[in-house]
Structure formats: C-alpha cells, structure tokens
Amino acid sequence: MPTRRTLLISGASTIITALLSPRAMAAQRRLKPLKPGSRIRAVNPGTWMDPDTDLQALRERCDQQQWHLEIPAAVTRQWRYFSGTDQERVEDLRSAWNDPTVDAVVTLGGGWGAARVLEAGFRFPRHPKWSLGFSDTSSLLLAQWAAGLPGAIHGSSGGTEAQWQRTVDLLCGRPVAPLLGEPRRRGIARGPLVVTNLTVATHLIGTPWLPSLKGAILVLEDVGEAPYRVDRMLTQWRSAGLLQQLAGVACGRFSWAEDDILPGDFTMDEILEERLGDLGIPLVLNLPLGHGRPNQALPLGAQAQLDGKHGLLSLMA
Template sequence: MSTTILPPPLKPGDLLRVIAPSGALREFAAFEQSLEIWKAHGYNVQVSDRIESRHGYLAGADDHRRQQLATAWHDPECRGIICARGGFGSTRILEDWNWQQNTADPKWLIGFSDITALLWSLYNAGISGVHGPVLTTLIDEPEWSIKRLFDILEGRAIAPLKGKGWGGGTVTGVLLPGNLTVATHLLGTPLLPNLDGVILAWEDVTEPPYRIDRMLTQWRLSGVLSKVRGIALGGFTKCEAPPNIPSLSIEEVLRERLGDLSIPIVSDLPFGHDSPNAALTVGVKARLDADQGILEIMV
C-alpha cells in the first residue's frame, strides 16, 4: 500500500462508538473505568446495543457483531470506533465485509490483539487505524501511554520508542503492527496485506516458545518475509515454557527464527499485552534503527 489515508484528527466533543467485534466481554470494571478516561477527555462515547451479548466465547453471533461494526462505520456522525476487547472473532465477521462502501468518510479504528485482523483489513482498503489499548485495558496503562494514544488520535507528534537493537542499520518502511498469532492466521488469505516495503511490528501473549517457533517457521516457509524491510518486536507476555519441560526460551526462539534474515530488527519495545502498550499508527511511514534500538513514526 503506497498511500494510506489518515482519518481526520479527533477533537473533544466528537462522537465515538464502542463495539465488541471479537470475544465476549468479561472485564466489566476495567471497561467502565476506561470508558471514563475517554469521557474525561471530552468525547461523546456511545456503547453499542447489547454489547454484553454472548455466543460461547464470542461477543454475540457473527451477524450481531458485524452489525455493530457496520452501524459505527456507516454513521456519518461517528468519528472513531473503540474496540471493547480482543479474544477471538474479528476474522469471522470479515468473511462478508467490505470497507470500500465508506472509504470516503474514514474514521479511526482503535484496538489490538484480535483486532489485528480488522486493522490489517482496513489497511488493505487504504485507511490507517491505531494499534493500541482496547477499552478493557486502557485503565491499566501508564499516563504517558494514555497521552500517546490521544496524541496520535488528535494529531500531535509522538516520541520514538526505545528497545533493544540487534544491529543491521536503519530502514524506513510502512509500519504494520499486530499480534503474531492473528497475523499468522491471515497467511494465505485475501486479508494478508502486501508486505513489500513493510516494517512488521509483532507482539503476543500466552504462546509457549514452541508455538512461537512454529508460527515464525510458517512465515519463513511462506516466503513473504523476503519482502519485509524490518521487524519491530514488542512484548511476548507469558510466553514461557511450562515448568519441567525442556524448551528454548522465547528470546532464543526469536533470535534463531529471525536473526538470520539480514534485516534490521529491534526487540523489547514497549507495546503488547502487558502494560505499557504504546499506541502505534497503522500504515504510516516509520524508521527502524536496529543499531540504536529505536522505532520512530514519521508523520
């Protein structure tokens, strides 16, 4: 994707809609507390009807969750869509979905984890979103991370993120952040974006090292990593091996499966399932400095 549209900056008073496109809502206290953060910043936040619906592990049947997205996306007064939580389910509602029906009126989509599928699908349609805290996790973020989210959405500059550089110089490319597991399950589907010139930014949670190894091996065998300019690695939270089972560490797996790609890589960046989860803009130009360990968004 050569050009990605940034939705207009948000401003206090704007209407934002909360949807649950993935897993069933469980963290009710955190949900309400995070909602108050948005309201304290002056936004008119409306929660979708029947957001507490359940269909097994899903936040309601596919049609119900798809309708939440459609109502928010096609509402001319709505300027942003906040996802309630991740889990699983967003790919199911993308089986019968087309962003192109309303790309003339882009609005911000905010979320991470399972929301990766929605963000990458929206990127395919040429529109940027924000890989950042969902409504059940925002309350756990440090003040600087909350400020960073609102700075992105309201059009202000943000600071670079600092991690651990693996060496290999500096590259610029299109930033494509997401959850490794969700992204892996987009391989071989129409939802996988064109990765030419992309800087992938991956994070994950509760995946033991052998499963991270399996996913990265699938990426290697698919051949698509040959198109990627760099990789930024965030948190891999609770990805330790079970006790008393022989295993490589998650750090060893990442080094073995990515370290020979001859592209700049930075790890230990502060984004992912464990706080802090620094917001990242999808589909914008970024600079990855693998000598200094810096990821910088260039907007």
C-alpha cells in the same frame, strides 16, 4: 482519433494509477484529528464480556478529551463464546463504520472472533475512520490497512495515563516519542508500519486481509505462546516468503508462562533472534508494547524508521 499527445497523457495516467496501490493512496490521505465533540463508538467483535465490566475509566478518559463515547448494549451481548452471532457482530461494525457522525471506533473485549466477522461478510467502506484495538482485533486493523484505509491504531484504551496520553496524541495528530527496544541486528529501515499479534496474523495468511509486507517494518507481539509455537508460526511466515519482503522487523512483548521450559530449550528472545536474525535487515526486540504494560500505541501504515543499532522505532513526519 486520439492524438499522440492524448495517448501519451492517457498512458502516463494509467501508469501512475497502477503504481498507486490502495496502501500508497491511503498514505496520501490524512484523517482529521479528533477534537472536542468528536464521537467514538465502542464495539465488541470477539468474545463476550461480563455485563458487570466497569467501563467508567474509559468514559472518564473520553470525557476529559470532550469526546462523546457511545457504548451500545450490544458490547455485553452473548452468543456461545462470542458477543453475539457472526451476523450480529457484522451489523454492529457496519453500523459504526457507516455512521458519518462517528469519528472513531474503539474495540472492547478480545479473545477470539474478529476474523469470523470478516469471513462472515464485513467489508470496510471507502471512507476512512480512526480505529483502536489490539490482540484479536489485529485482524480488523490489518484488513483496514489492506483495504487502503488509514487510521488503524494498534493499542489499548486501558493502561497507564502515560500510555493513554500517547494514544490520545496519535488520535489528535500530535507527534509521539520513539519507542526503545533492544538492538539485535544493525541497520536503518524506513517504511510503513504493519503492527499485529503474531498468532492472529498467521491465521490470515492466504486471505485478502493480510496487507502487503513489501518494504514494510513489521512489528509483532503475542501472549501465551511458548517458544516452540512461535518458532512454528515464524517458520510458516518464512516458508510463505513473507519475511523476505520486509525492510525491518521488531518485536514487542511475547508474554508466556516459562514453567514448562526444559534445559537446552530456546528462550523466547533466542527463538525470535534465530528465526528473524538472518534476514539481512534491522532487528529490534522487546519494544514496550503488547499484552501487559505498557502497551504503547502504533499506527498501521504510518511511515517509520527502525534503527537497529540503537533499538529505536520512530514515526516519521
């Protein structure tokens, strides 16, 4: 028969395990930084790419770091408007993630299709890996963090040299500079980062692949969406009770063609502030990330501080 002490220890262990959610446990696990000799596998889970796409710049950037970049022929495969059937793309991701010699997975292309890979059965293995992407790839980054795996970086392998250097620094475990935006609501927020394309994340509401936002700092960006459509999406988030869980919220670039705006319409900044400014938490707009340049990289799940008075988003050691 168990002793009282045994029962107490067992009970405490159960409570501690329950308190440590997959994301909390992931925060305690650190990935090994990339180093010379690290292997990177390119994948394309979305829209097909032109076979003549010039990837030499990415090869040269990886060569400069002495990383071995693998670009399988599958990245330029085509099936309808995807880079292969759903099952082919699932197998591409499984191959990259299950290969113990691959240290990082970088997404090429974009468009649409990554969420279909999740729906078609791709699941992240239990071991973490670095991954890099944005836009349509946001669904995979969010699912990676929802699965309790660190290493998802919202960013691009393109852009300026300064932008790329920030990405390299994150992959190599080095500190990076704070990002400066425009302050809208004062206050200091601290919590894990959840960085995503708004449209992609909106279509993950109600699925297992949208991670918990409780106590998080949410960073949103989008492209090609008029203010009324951004309004509609943020209203969905509000109605679902998701924004009310946040510690802070920031927005990157919301790029769109302003030729269809009518007198009296909301501007993009106005609708973002109108939908996000009454939450009682720090709010910062126009961080230097998203579609366009610069697209500064941020790691999902990393502990960060959002300073709503000065418009600063900083990663915490």
